[in-house]
Amino acid sequence: MIVAGCDIGSLSAKAVIMDNNKIMGTGIIRAGTNPFESADEVMKIALNDSDLGMDDIKVIVTTGYGKEMVPFANAAESEIVCHARGAFWNQPGVRTVIDIGGQDAKAMRLDENGKVIRYLYNDKCASGTGRFLEVMAEALEVKLEDMGKISARSKEKVVLSNQCVIFAETEVVSLVNEGKEVPDIIKGLHKAMAGRIAAMAFSIGVEDDIVMTGGGAKNSGLFNALSDSLRKPLKAMNGIDPQINGALGAALAATDIAKQSQFDGPIRRPNSTAQFDGPIRRIDKV
Amino acid sequence: MSFVAGCDVGSLTSKAVIMNNGRIVSSALMRSKAKPQISAEAVMGDALKKAGISMDDINFCVGTGYGRKNISFVDKTISEIACHGKGARWLVPTAKTIIDIGGQDCKAVRLDQNGSVVKFVANDKCASGTGRFLEVMARLLQVTIDELGKLSKKSNSPITLSSTCTVWAQADIIKYLNSGHKLEDIGAGVNSAMAKRAAILANSVGVEQDIIMTGGVAKNEGVVHDLEKLLGRKIKRTRKADPQTAGAIGAALFATESINGRS
Numbered sequence: 088m089i090v091a092g093c094d095i096g097s098l099s100a101k102a103v104i105m106d107n108n109k110i111m112g113t114g115i116i117r118a119g120t121n122p123f124e125s126a127d128e129v130m131k132i133a134l135n136d137s138d139l140g141m142d143d144i145k146v147i148v149t150t151g152y153g154k155e156m157v158p159f160a161n162a163a164e165s166e167i168v169c170h171a172r173g174a175f176w177n178q179p180g181v182r183t184v185i186d187i188g189g190q191d192a193k194a195m196r197l198d199e200n201g202k203v204i205r206y207l208y209n210d211k212c213a214s215g216t217g218r219f220l221e222v223m224a225e226a227l228e229v230k231l232e233d234m235g236k237i238s239a240r241s242k243e244k245v246v247l248s249n250q251c252v253i254f255a256e257t258e259v260v261s262l263v264n265e266g267k268e269v270p271d272i273i274k275g276l277h278k279a280m281a282g283r284i285a286a287m288a289f290s291i292g293v294e295d296d297i298v299m300t301g302g303g304a305k306n307s308g309l310f311n312a313l314s315d316s317l318r319k320p321l322k323a324m325n326g327i328d329p330q331i332n333g334a335l336g337a338a339l340a341a342t343d344i345a346k347q348s349q350f351d352g353p354i355r356r357p358n359s360t361a362q363f364d365g366p367i368r369r370i371d372k373v
Numbered sequence: 374m375s376f377v378a379g380c381d382v383g384s385l386t387s388k389a390v391i392m393n394n395g396r397i398v399s400s401a402l403m404r405s406k407a408k409p410q411i412s413a414e415a416v417m418g419d420a421l422k423k424a425g426i427s428m429d430d431i432n433f434c435v436g437t438g439y440g441r442k443n444i445s446f447v448d449k450t451i452s453e454i455a456c457h458g459k460g461a462r463w464l465v466p467t468a469k470t471i472i473d474i475g476g477q478d479c480k481a482v483r484l485d486q487n488g489s490v491v492k493f494v495a496n497d498k499c500a501s502g503t504g505r506f507l508e509v510m511a512r513l514l515q516v517t518i519d520e521l522g523k524l525s526k527k528s529n530s531p532i533t534l535s536s537t538c539t540v541w542a543q544a545d546i547i548k549y550l551n552s553g554h555k556l557e558d559i560g561a562g563v564n565s566a567m568a569k570r571a572a573i574l575a576n577s578v579g580v581e582q583d584i585i586m587t588g589g590v591a592k593n594e595g596v597v598h599d600l601e602k603l604l605g606r607k608i609k610r611t612r613k614a615d616p617q618t619a620g621a622i623g624a625a626l627f628a629t630e631s632i633n634g635r636s
Contacts, residue, residue: 190541212499213540222540252540253500253509254477264407 088345089139090146092337093126093160094169095153098189098217099302100125101334102133104144105342108176112137113331122153126160146348148341150333152190162344167195167206169336174298175201176339177324177332182294185284185313185321186332187303189217194288205291213252215283217303222252223276226259227269238273238308245275250283277312285316298322304329375632376426377433379624380413380447381456382440385476385504386589387412388621389420390614391431392629399423400618409440417446433632435624439477451627453620454482454493460623461585462488464611469581472571472600472608473619474590476504479571483578492578500539502570504589507596509539510563513546514556518593524560525595531561542566564595571596572603584608587619 089111094101100118104111114132118125126149134140146161154163166186174184175197186193191210195203209215213222224231245267249255255276262272288297299321303309305328314321324332376398381388387405391398401419405412413436421427428446436447437456444450461471462484471482478497485491496502500509511521525531532549536542542563549559567590575584586608590596592615601608614622 211536211541212538218540249498251499252538253505254498261407 088145088342089143090148090338090341090345091130091133091144092169092334092339092341093130093147093149093157094331094333094337095122095126095149095151095157096188096333097152097191099330100129100151100153101331102126102129103331103334103338104133104137104139105338108339108342110327110335111139113328113334115328115330118153122156123158125153126157130159146341146345148337148344150337161341164337164340166333167193167203167208169333169340170300171195171197171201171203171336172339173332173334173336174300174324176335177327178296178298178322180296181298181322183288183297185288185297185299186301187215187217187284187299187309188301189221192216192284192287192303194284194291196291196294207287207291209287214250214255215280215287217301219252219255219280220276220303220306220309222256223259223273226256227263227272229269229273232305234273234277235305235307235309237270238277240270241268241274243268243271245271247275247279250279255279274308274312277306277308278316281309281312281316284313288317293317293319295319296322298324300324300329300332302330375432376424376430377625377628377632378417378420378431378435379456379621379626379628380417380434380436380444381438381453381618381620381624382409382412382416382436382444383438383475383620384478385508386617387416387438387440388618389413389416390618390621390625391420391424391426392622392625395626395629397614397622397625400615400621402615402617405440409443410445412440413444413446433628435628435631437620437624449627449631451624454480454490456620456623456627457587458482458484458488458490458623459626460619460621461587463622463626464587464613464616464619465583465585465609467583468585468609470575470578470584472575472584472586473588474502474504474567474571474586474596475588476508479503479574481571481574481578483581494574494577496574501537501542502567502574506539506542506570507563507567507590507593509543510546513543514550514560514563516556516560518589521560521563522593522595524557525564525598527557528555528561530558531565532558534562534566537566537570561595564593565599567593567596568599568603571600575600575604580604580606582606585611585616587616589617591616
């Protein structure tokens with residue numbers, strides 16, 4: 088029973104192909120402005136990765152910002168549910184999931200059956216989301232994906248006094264002008280961002296095990312800083328890229344739908360005429 | 374002649390006011406430089422030149438604002454709240470509510486009839502609702518801050534910004550620009566978003582008449598007008614002096630009190 092989960096986020100699109108709860112292939116791309124095209128492209132990559140074709144897929148479930156705008160999807164599932172499911176499948180001991188996406192941050196508390204009992208979601212303020220580090224990487228002229236590595240070279244403590252992206256950007260520029268070292272500034276930024284995320288997590292109550300997911304979890308500096316702020320060890324996802332967690336949860340939801348269906352062939356997908364009319368936030372360069 | 378001065382070194386602009394016997398002799402305003410000391414010297418120099426006097430003629434100088442601790446030539450430093458309150462009451466003696474929107478913060482102050490501070494709230498944590506928000510948006514729209522304020526009047530159907538966060542609002546603006554909305558409608562939407570944030574702050578101290586707006590954003594007629602609509606009350610305009618110099622005026626008034634007390 089082959090199914091797919093497709094997570095159309097604000098900055099990246101992810102897809103996971105599963106066969107009987109086994110991951111067959113995955114894909115991650117930077118999302119374009121059109122969610123349908125992003126979904127199409129990332130699905131092709133994941134299918135290629137798993138040596139399968141679109142016709143082999145019985146059910147496709149989407150999630151993420153662009154979930155409603157993918158014509159070939161059978162169903163759309165909420166990001167919260169998908170992230171909780173993915174993390175629980177990967178780490179059954181998980182009770183708290185902290186997901187840092189490109190333009191949002193979520194904290195979820197799960198019961199022992201993996202059911203979400205509380206969650207909090209921030210997409211109102213860019214601070215505490217991936218966008219924060221993206222802006223700072225640009226200001227410091229380093230690559231976003233290198234920030235973790237660079238921060239490991241920090242020798243001196245730098246404290247950022249601002250959490251607002253706009254104010255912190257100015258602060259970063261003045262710290263550079265004052266002669267502070269880039270690794271020290273980046274470490275300070277990770278700490279500031281972790282403080283913001285931890286405050287959100289504490290407000291829903293943090294219980295072990297804590298798993299960090301999303302693109303933010305790939306940043307070792309942020310991962311360690313968050314662990315410090317929570318004063319508890321964090322767990323990484325086991326053997327898979329934490330950024331595909333949402334798509335993984337969607338694929339698990341697709342498995343449920345496929346099981347309920349009595350037909351063997353692919354479930355006929357609605358001929359959606361959905362068109363992109365802009366609820367996805369995206370800025371490439373300002 | 375007993376000249377006194379007030380110097381307000383803000384995050385984005387620096388202001389200086391020179392007074393003599395409770396009257397403004399000259400004032401200066403300029404964009405803040407990298408270091409508060411340099412900004413203070415430059416803006417004071419400008420004000421002194423306009424007054425045709427030198428630093429030696431100043432009997433007492435009070436510093437205020439963000440960079441006040443780093444000015445060498447001041448005799449005393451006084452908090453922004455106190456100076457803005459003082460300056461606002463000088464501009465409008467009946468003022469009971471002051472809404473001050475500066476470059477990187479936004480304050481609402483309620484005064485009693487004697488001018489003492491009863492309640493005070495400030496936002497300097499989030500760029501939204503501060504002058505910085507307008508600055509970022511003006512840059513995006515490729516208009517000056519002054520032009521942005523005038524756009525509201527020209528607009529018939531202002532856009533609504535769904536995001537509060539300055540970062541996300543930028544993305545909204547780009548979307549509106551790309552979808553062919555008129556510049557004045559977008560600008561009006563920006564001003565009205567700014568007014569909404571200021572109204573929340575003002576309402577949290579409880580608005581009482583008369584209301585005065587100080588700080589650079591007070592010069593944005595679009596924001597002032599929208600704020601009046603949101604508060605359901607008139608905001609007192611003043612011609613006595615530039616509302617952006619209220620802090621420096623207050624500082625100069627404190628300087629006057631200092632020399633009067635001394636003599």
